[in-house]
Amino acid sequence: MDRLCIRSSLRTISVLVVHLLIHFCGGQSRLVSSPQPVVAKVGDDVILPCHLEPAVDVATKTLEWTRPDLDPRYVYVQRSSQDYEDWKNPSYKGRTSLFTDELKRGNISLKLSNVKLADEGKYRCYIPDRNEESFIDLVVASGAFSSPGISLTGLDECISGVLLQCESEGWYPDPEVLWLDGEGNVLSAGPTETVRGPDDFYTVSSRVTVDKRHGKRFTCRVQQNKINQTRETHIHVPDDFFKVQSRCSATTVGLAVSLAVSIMLSLLLLLLLCKKNMSKRNQMDEVESEDQKETKQTGRIRGAASRCCCSLLPFVSKRRFRKEKLSRVEAQSQVRSLKEDLEATKQELEGNQTTTNELQEEQKKRQEELTTLKNQLIKSEENLKQKNKQLQEEKQERGKTVGEVERLKKQVKELDQLWDEKTKLERKEKDLEKKK
Incomplete structure (x- = not known):
């Protein structure tokens, strides 16, 4: 009977070990957020998604939402089901909350109210007890940008052309401006002028010179691909404006x-x-x-008698x-x-x-130098973005690696304890056999 008890207990322990291994190695939940940036307009409310998959109850866990670029970095902190308002960055006080009813289902998405331009950035969703983290980007856009206005600012008499100007205000982030002819072809225009106002919104303007070969209908398009916003305005230029005789050649x-x-x-x-x-x-x-x-x-x-008179003649000559x-x-x-x-x-x-x-x-050389510098700056910005992205990915991988190491340490400790218990049971079994 004792042997049967010992064998049953060993079986129970082995089953527990198997369940523990399955739990820690194969059934671990992970924190998931949106891989794409979340876009919000100024003044609106936005939800930054973050949840555990598979779902796990985190209602009593410590939950943190932070922005690494701020000091203090806390956007929202919850411990023992209590919101620590004093820990938050002053700019987020009274504007962040969680969905308490959803915490039991592993949903720790953050609701951010009355979005501001300064809210744009990278947010970190973190569960310290599980050492789980996830990152999400928030892009803030202006909701009050105006449709572009087109005006005729002058005539180019050298080519019988018309000078058009387009302007639009209230943009964030700063957009790009395109000029199109009646067939939708992009026209070559001068550099876009961008001015940032005291409210941090951008006003953009662009000029283009067109002639009769470009047609009569023209479009100014202002677009911001990052927030998927586009505004455009059309203008029709009559033939009379193109009939100005060229005076430059004359x-x-x-x-x-x-x-x-x-x-x-x-x-x-x-x-x-x-x-x-x-x-x-x-x-x-x-x-x-x-x-x-x-x-x-x-x-x-x-003759000789009139020498005096003759001498006067050479003097006169x-x-x-x-x-x-x-x-x-x-x-x-x-x-x-x-x-x-x-x-x-x-x-x-x-x-x-x-x-x-x-x-x-000299003007051509300067223009070429400016173009070269602009291309170099664009390449540098792209390289910096790629490096930043790589660093973020490495940081996430490191965090996951640290979490895996901690879980493996816990598993090793538990296996050691189980091994010690098994060893004790084997000793007791031997002692019992010796006593028999």
């Missing part, structure tokens, strides 16, 4: 013609001065030859020659000054053209 042609005319006038003036100078030289040569002839004739006729020479020098100086002015004007025009080309090249 102005350019006028400048070119005026420059050509001024150069031709300068050349004509130069030719006239040269002809005048040549005629003066010819006149001087004729005067000199006539003076020489008169001098020879006077010398032959009057020399005086005339000097006057002609002075006038020729003045004409040459005028020609030189005109040439210098033409050269200076030409150099100035070339310098202006060179400066314009340099400015255009």
